[in-house]
Amino acid sequence: MNGLSARTGRERPARAALTRIFEPGDERAGRWLREVGPVELMRRLTVADGSAETLKGMTATRLSGYRLRASTADPERDLSDVAGVGGRFVCPGDPEWPSQLDDLSDARPIGLWVRGLPDLRLWALRSVAVVGARACTPYGAHMAASIGAGLAERGWVVVSGAAFGVDGAAHRGALAAGGATMAVLACGVDVAYPRGHAELIGRMVEQGLVIGELPPSEHPTRSRFILRNRVIAALTRGTVVVEAEYRSGSLVTARNAQRLGRYTMGVPGPATSGLSAGVHELLRGEGVLVTDAAEIAELVGEIGDLAPARRGPVLPRDLLDPVSARVLDALPRRGAMEGRDVARTAGTSTDEALGRLYELHSLGFVEREADGWRLTVVRTRNGGARRGDT
Incomplete structure (x- = not known):
């Protein structure tokens, strides 16, 4: 052609x-x-x-x-109707056509009805799908919004289906961060579905993109929701599932993404939650576990999109050199010990042990007691005490 x-x-x-x-x-x-x-x-x-x-x-x-x-x-009426709401019809071969949709082969869209000012092809080049349960938990909504905002702040377009639950939270997170988001609808782009998201869809038309395969005025059906998911999977670099039961349309999106060679990711939840069961099943297969936008960007992004190193809090004793740490460990939890005994337990000379004990004293780890040394008692907020844990 x-x-x-x-x-x-x-x-x-x-x-x-x-x-x-x-x-x-x-x-x-x-x-x-x-x-x-x-x-x-x-x-x-x-x-x-x-x-x-x-x-x-x-x-x-x-x-x-x-x-x-x-x-x-x-068709002339449909083209006129979509133009009347500020939209357009994008076909294969147009400069705005996202070529990654061609990976769907004979199942690729005949064309896409689009509302919103941004260029669809350019936005799709750096996009991630965030999908999940409609009846999500507060945890799922929080994670979806946090991931949506984090991806938007990193310059990624957040793509979802404008449904209740995870979809809506991801869109709102991206919008709240002043970022880019795109909704793929299972109905005409002039139809606000679900009606409860009419305002949200309106905001995406103004600030982002709303797209769909169906002509103006067409309403969604169960099968159209499922078929819509293949477009979400093909359009984006990867799909993140936040919460999903075993039988979930979100898992259909993830499986489509896997078949197309896209990245497939899942956010873990409680092992006792049925809404996380589908995600965990995905993670037992080829899905990659992610917990925030940084990890997602590292996986789907280019060289340099690295997530920060993960580690627990650094305690003051973590900064001690090995010999000082051994000397500190040699002191008993209760009572005092003479320097010569500390040296024997720590495996060092008496002079070395005494020198380290004086350093530890200046740092607040130990205290003198007559001719011996003991761990400093640290008072906690509730009035209790602990020794040598600083």
Whole structure:
């Protein structure tokens, strides 16, 4: 196919019409589209000259259903309607088309209806999907929002499905950080679904992107939600699942990402939580455990996107040299010990032990008691005491 043909002539209206005739992800339709092109395919579906019957896999029942839908298709009206809400229709071959969607082969979208000012292709180049349960826990919502904000602060586009729960939290986290976020809908881009997220979707139209495969006014169905997930997986560099049960659409997105060679990540949760069971199953396979945006960026990013080193708090005694640490360890938890006995226990000379004890005294680790040495007693906030733990 000529790279310019998607942007000129009759191909764009033909593709727009076909989005109203075929369901998203229809690989049979994708094969026909590849073999005969959108204009010829549209002609065969609307002209009763017998040419449609020559398409491999076409049956009389299928053709009847396609023609019924084709009879109501009005691509010029759909293109006008999406333009009326500030949108556009992006086709394969357009400069704005994200070429990574071509990895879906015959299941790639016929085209994408888009609302929002940013360039879809450029945003998709540096994007990460954050998906999870609709009925998420407060922990899941917190993690999704934190990851969304952290990725946005690092210059990544946060992609999700605008659903309740994890999706909405990830979008809001990115928006709160003043970053970029994109919603992939299972309905027309002029339809606010779910209705409870009408304001959120409106903010994404103004500050980000809202995209979908279905033409204006189309409403979602159960199958369309599942098929939408393949677009989320293909569009992004990697998919992060925050919370998901064993049977979850989020895991469908993750499995699509794995098949496409994208990074697949999971945020662990309590082992007793059913909402984390699907994530843990993912992590037992090829999924990578992540806990924050830094770890995600390190995995999917370029050289230099390194997460900070992880370690516990540094205690004052961690900074002691090995000999001083041995001398300190030689002192008993209770009572005092003479320097000669400290040296024997620490495995050093008496002079060396005494020199280290005086250093430890100046640092507040030990105290003199008559002719001996003992650990300093440290008072805790609740009035208790501990020895030598500073």
